[in-house]
Amino acid sequence: MELRPILSTLRRHKTTAWLLILEIALTCAIVCNAVFLIGQRLQRMDLPSGIAEHELVQIQLGHVGKNVDAKAQTEADLAALRQIAGVRQVAVANQLPFSFGSDSNGSLMLDPRQQQKTAQVAEFMGGPGLLPTLGAQLVAGRDFQPGEYVDFDAAVQALHDGDARGLPQEIILTRGLAKRLWPGQDALGKTVYFGNNLPFRVIGVVASLARPKQLEQGVQYSTVLPISMTAADGSSYILRTSPQERGAVLKAAVAKLKQLDPNRVVLVKRTYDAARREYFADDRAMAGILVGVIVALLTVTALGIVGLASFWVGQRRRTIGVRRALGATRGDILRYFQTENFLLASFGIALGMVLAYGLNLFLMLHYELPRLPGIYLPVGALVLWGIGQLAVLGPALRASNVPPVVATRSV
């Protein structure tokens, strides 16, 4: 295909050609960045939590003040919940990965003389059976033994008295946190400090356990402490069952708890999947909006191409007729308009890539986004070339159907 005649025609329609190029360029820039943003959101929504997500349900009760028998009550509740058909394991937990609600965090240090914390970590607590119930996978060391657990109240009292002996001595970390604290070394047996004076010895490492909130502090920077909590401390009952039985188990568990004490208020009852969905709802919504924007943008650009191409075809009917009369085939005419569009799109894409890069720099500056990976540019280019060809097909076909006889008619 000879390019020269196309270029010389375009030179005669500079303004319209430039408008189209500019439109394609802006679309390319926005679409590249929007697709990148969607990728970021999907990645976030896809973060591994390290627990058996589809098998867990959570129930949180409201309590007022301190019941003397909170511990006994919790034990009774747990025993009753274990009786429910379909329940495999039950435990108490103060928090879950990726979920709203209260959460515990602490400043972890490697040296008691340190002034600045090494990492801000999430503190999972609950009681015996927490890790197996959650389905967190131990990859080194061991779980806590029954004798190592300390009651939450006793731990608070020990803190109050400044008596470190009343506090637990052991801790379990995630692999991610262990790698951050001691790169390339074995974490087992090492000591970490909470604040300046509370030492804990690492006895186990779990493969993964994501923190509830504050993901920017390190998604996997979580610890597990052998502290037994009761439902009165604001903790939840976590029940593990099979994915199919979750709904029935949740209903039965709530009924059972209300039957044990009708005056209790259920604050939270949900499957873990629902909790996680709620946590990432904003990201899902944003990804949805971005998809909408991309579709709308491509549609508008395609319509613009259709409109301009139709106009050009109409304007050049005579020229097309003359060319046909001089021996050009329908295919020649079709290819002429397709090549013209390809050229315009290419100019637009080239300009669009520069714009996309600039837009990304702006977003990096204002929204703490990472750099746009190079792969998005060729993908964006392919999409726009495709859209351009699709949009021009109709008008180009109409052009190829112009009969040669048009050449002989005066307009």
Place this chain on the structure above:
Amino acid sequence: MFGYYLDLALRSLKRHRVLTGLMVLSLALGIGACITTTTVLRLLSGDPLPQKSDRLFYAQVDPNAKEGYIAGQTEPPATMTYVDAMFLLHAHRAKRQAAVALTSGKIAPQRANERPFYSDGVQTTADFFGLFDAPFEYGSGWTAADDEGGSRVIVIAGFLNQKLFGGANSVGKTIRMNDHDFRIVGVLKPWSPQPRFYALDLGGHDYGGDGDAMFLPLKTAMDLKMGPQDIECYNAVTDVDNLAAAPCMWLGMWVELPDQAAVADYRTFLANYAKQQVAQGRFSRDETALLDLMGWLRDQQVVPDDVRLQAGLAYGFLLICVLNTVGLLLAKCLRRSREIGVRRALGATRGAIFGQFMVEAGIVGLVGGLLGLGFAELGLFGIRHQPAEYASLAHLDLSMFLFTFVVALVASLIAGLLPAWRACAVAPAPQLKAS
């Protein structure tokens, strides 16, 4: 003349139905997106207390350790300790002042067959209601003496009064909250500033809802160990139950300052307090801040990044739609070169041609605006079904309704400029000769 242009424009638009449709549609899509996101943006950056937001200030001091402090760069924390808040409160240096924390409590039902429920509340001091212009339906707030004595008094919101007492005057009656009896001293009219500015950074929700259900004196709440929603400690805590003495920050401090002089005075007072605390060794940073209400909202970034990003996207989208319209209008006008040539030859001035094409662009804009309004309603409908807290508040108001047409007209007239200019530059002679 305008009527004639209108007639010409309508004829021309009718002649090229598909092209006109494309222009209107693309402009409408862009306008719809812009109006939707601008509505949300305006909603989020709105003033929750327009009548006095410029007189309300949020005081901050910084009890954190020296470590990590960069003078002039490190901002003081959002909340303060009980000790600092009480000092500022008792100093009475502002017209009104209140310390605020959020709480929640279990409220026992008034009727036998109902179940207890949890409600959000505010623990604060006597000036709170006057400070924030909270309107009373019945009764009034409590007194400074109630603050000092830790009286078991409570102010409840209208919706709670409706729920418990069917909306009757309940002042003097008793409600049971967290298993203690409280005497109702006041019932508020519906009051729910958006965003709930006093709760920012205290662990509360920003938008939506009916507001807090109950308000009780700070000291009373502390006596009953109703912990605040959010506590941040800057030192090793030995006794988290004793919040009055613990090195923990959990109170927001609001003051009302009537004029610039009072603001300057208060700033000095605050700075002196911090310096004095540094001299005594209790503080190691003498950083303070006194932001007015809108400044505080900006500081807290009440407008989420996502929303600003969406607005940016929408305006980018509108730009593309305008470009698109320029292209299509230009194509249309170049096709009509001969018509223009004839009109010019018959005596129409360049200005007349220009006017004619601008009227045509304006009509496209107005129709696009009308359709865009539909798209915006659709977009806001979508926003209302989003999980965000502000979702239910997203509605088109009169000013946004008018703004839509302003945007539409401006966008279309800008789009029309180039084609109209090209049209009036057409030389009549060659056009007439060609046939």
